[in-house]
Amino acid sequence: MADYFQEMGWSPLAEGEAPNHLLHLVRLFIDYNMFEELGETQRLPPPASIEAVNNLPEVSINEEGKQCPVCLKDYEKGSSAVKMPCDHLFHPECIKRWLTKTNSCPLCRHELPTDDENYEAYRKEKIRAKQRVNDIENLHNCMFS
Amino acid sequence: MANIAAQRIKREFKEVIKSEEVAKCAIKLELVNDSFTELKGEIAGPPDTPYEGGNFVLEIKVPETYPFNPPKVRFVTKIWHPNISSVTGAICLDILKDQWAAAMTLRTVLLSLQALLSAAEPDDPQDAVVAKQYKENLEMFESTARHWTNIYAGGPDLNKDFNDKIRKLVEMGVEEHQARVALSSYNWDLERATEQLFS
Numbered sequence: 001m002a003d004y005f006q007e008m009g010w011s012p013l014a015e016g017e018a019p020n021h022l023l024h025l026v027r028l029f030i031d032y033n034m035f036e037e038l039g040e041t042q043r044l045p046p047p048a049s050i051e052a053v054n055n056l057p058e059v060s061i062n063e064e065g066k067q068c069p070v071c072l073k074d075y076e077k078g079s080s081a082v083k084m085p086c087d088h089l090f091h092p093e094c095i096k097r098w099l100t101k102t103n104s105c106p107l108c109r110h111e112l113p114t115d116d117e118n119y120e121a122y123r124k125e126k127i128r129a130k131q132r133v134n135d136i137e138n139l140h141n142c143m144f145s
Numbered sequence: 146m147a148n149i150a151a152q153r154i155k156r157e158f159k160e161v162i163k164s165e166e167v168a169k170c171a172i173k174l175e176l177v178n179d180s181f182t183e184l185k186g187e188i189a190g191p192p193d194t195p196y197e198g199g200n201f202v203l204e205i206k207v208p209e210t211y212p213f214n215p216p217k218v219r220f221v222t223k224i225w226h227p228n229i230s231s232v233t234g235a236i237c238l239d240i241l242k243d244q245w246a247a248a249m250t251l252r253t254v255l256l257s258l259q260a261l262l263s264a265a266e267p268d269d270p271q272d273a274v275v276a277k278q279y280k281e282n283l284e285m286f287e288s289t290a291r292h293w294t295n296i297y298a299g300g301p302d303l304n305k306d307f308n309d310k311i312r313k314l315v316e317m318g319v320e321e322h323q324a325r326v327a328l329s330s331y332n333w334d335l336e337r338a339t340e341q342l343f344s
Contacts, residue, residue: 070212070248101213109246
């Protein structure tokens with residue numbers, strides 16, 4: 001039999017570890033749709049973490065006629081561009097300014113990590129909730145199809 | 146105005162002028178001043194909607210921090226729609242608020258607004274009265290929206306019954322637009338609209 005913690009995707013508290021009350025609060029908020037009511041989802045997600053931004057690779061542009069989606073200017077041949085994990089390219093100064101406002105790619109909304117603990121907890125819990133729904137559906141299909 | 150904003154609007158302006166939507170007369174963009182801070186947009190009402198045949202004028206204000214912040218857009222042409230204020234023309238659309246992204250352009254904004262006219266979201270209303278009518282009496286909403294398109298946006302469908310009711314109120318001394326708002330809000334019930342106007 002699968003272990004209870006494993007089934008829920010949780011891990012038991014280590015010896016002497018206190019429960020994470022912040023996480024519990026976030027869970028409660030999600031279960032009762034309180035983030036929506038508080039207008040949390042109405043707000044732009046927080047800026048990308050400084051570390052993640054500094055670690056973005058730079059590539060040099062060799063073709064002509066490509067343009068940066070933020071300022072719409074053509075790249076000069078041989079100039080460098082920042083490459084997001086989703087493979088989208090931008091002028092370094094354009095994407096860095098955008099990422100100090102919010103954490104996602106201006107083209108496809110691929111999210112970078114943030115330095116905001118609350119937002120990270122919220123995001124993690126949202127992914128987990130979705131995973132749980134999938135798991136339950138899978139289980140249901142295994143049993144009844 | 147910051148250099149990057151003005152330069153980008155210039156580029157976008159060229160892009161819109163060349164776009165196929167302009168060729169099809171679906172959208173239009175004009176400069177209001179030389180500094181590229183204010184523009185006038187125009188969208189055609191989409192086919193198979195109560196807005197078909199109408200032309201809707203938009204006021205577009207470009208902030209200094211564009212494209213890192215969205216442009217401020219509102220309807221100048223009066224319109225009956227759950228997500229657009231029938232009083233101020235203010236628009237409730239996520240990409241003009243928290244869902245804005247720096248790679249969006251005036252062209253994509255105009256096309257999104259056109260899409261909003263085809264697919265209203267009554268659960269996220271800007272105008273509560275219109276949204277309520279949309280949910281409770283869709284047919285009534287559609288004829289009201291069609292009537293507003295006829296009067297304010299040059300739409301083709303003339304509604305004689307509605308016009309007669311408005312004339313009756315105008316004859317009693319009510320201003321025409323005020324009469325139209327009252328009747329539209331009370332599902333064209335002349336008695337209730339009169340009661341509300343004179344109470």
